[in-house]
Amino acid sequence: MHREEIGLTLEDAGEKLREIAERHGFNIAANFQTIWGHEKGSVYPGPHYRRAYCRLYRRNEAQLGFRKALPGEDASVESVLAPASVKRKLPDQLDIVRRALSSIREGTDDVDSEALCTRVIDAWSRRTTGSSTDGPVVVLVGGFAGSGKSEFAKFLGGLTNWPILDKDSLTRPLVDQLLVALGGVAHDRSSELYREEVRPFEYRCLMEAAWDNLDCGISTILDAPFISEFSQPDWMQRFQNRCRSKRVSVATIWVECDPESMREYIEFRGAARDTWKMEAWDEYISGLDLNMRPQGPHFVVDNRLGAAVALVDEARDVLSGGGL
Structure with a gap:
């Protein structure tokens, strides 16, 4: 029709x-x-x-x-x-950006989604002039596999011109080789060997790369599940304290999604690291706390049924001048 x-x-x-x-x-x-x-x-x-x-x-x-x-x-x-x-006629660019960013809502009472959206819009507006009076900001975008966190992180990066550090892109080749060297299997992300011997260094590499940017005054977006980190009040507090000492603003974003959509996204991308998840889906999904939220101040993006990513697609289309 x-x-x-x-x-x-x-x-x-x-x-x-x-x-x-x-x-x-x-x-x-x-x-x-x-x-x-x-x-x-x-x-x-x-x-x-x-x-x-x-x-x-x-x-x-x-x-x-x-x-x-x-x-x-x-x-x-x-x-x-x-x-x-x-x-x-395409919608107004500012209006469509605001609409896409409206997916971000307060996850706790001590954060301000309007202030974060304004910060992102200001960065988008200043991209051509390079002028900025604010200190750097670090945005942690987390969520379960297939939740849409990478799409949302890329959208924020495209708007603001802030670099994105994706955990998998940054560490995957080294992680796979390290697993093999330790007697494990490349692409394993579910065994005790990975969780205890490899994962801590994987996240350490990600965070060290982020500090390099922030120490140079460069706002940075981190794209990773952050499931263990977001669950630990001590980790979150230490991170907040370190950022505060460096005059770095923090925005923690949790992307929520329903299990059916996550499975579809995971199956569609066909990544080797997801093999166990797909083969033992019921076991995998039963081990997730779908009501999980980060400890401390945070925002939530509702991507159930892909709704938030759909708004991102719409905004990208308008900003690119795309039409029929």
Whole structure:
């Protein structure tokens, strides 16, 4: 219905979806046979296809019928009738950035989500001038595997131009070789050997790299699960104290997600380090505290059913000038 109302053939839709995929880094082929299968309902689209359809038709997943709506989420589907020759006006960039950042809410009473969003927007606004009067900020983005934390961290990095330190990108090759050298298996992230002998050094490398940036006055975003760290009041307090001594602001963000969406994301990315999770999913998910929140001041991003990432996609599209 949406495709025909804006005057697109299957081939046209495929071309537009491929343009969106290139702009956002989605992994889709978008040929007309696949699109037709999605429209008939014989094939259910994967995560990247769904995100691309949302950008193409300017609707969220609930409005397109891919999932139920979250509480308070708009799931109405009004007509999108418009001549194919008429280019739809993109939303205001500042408004769409604010909308995407609205996914961040206070997880505790002693943090201010509006202040954090203002800081991010100010950094985005100053990117071309390079002027800044604030000290550096360190943003810790944590969450369970497949929660969408990396997508959200990348969005914040793209807005602010703050460098992102991703734990896996920074340490994975060394961690895999260390596991093998210790008699373990590369890509293992579930054994006692990994947890006791390797993981502490993995996070130490991440944090040392962050301090190098912060000591130079460079705001930095850290992307890692942080499950053990966020659970320890002592660790969180020491980190806060060290940042305070260096006049560094701290924003701790927990990205929450539902188990079904996490499983889909993990299965879709097909990373070797997730093999055990997929083979023993029930055991893995039963070991997670899905009600976990970081100790101390923190923010929460609600990415259940991929809602927050969908807003991020929308904002990226508008900022890039993307349209049909």
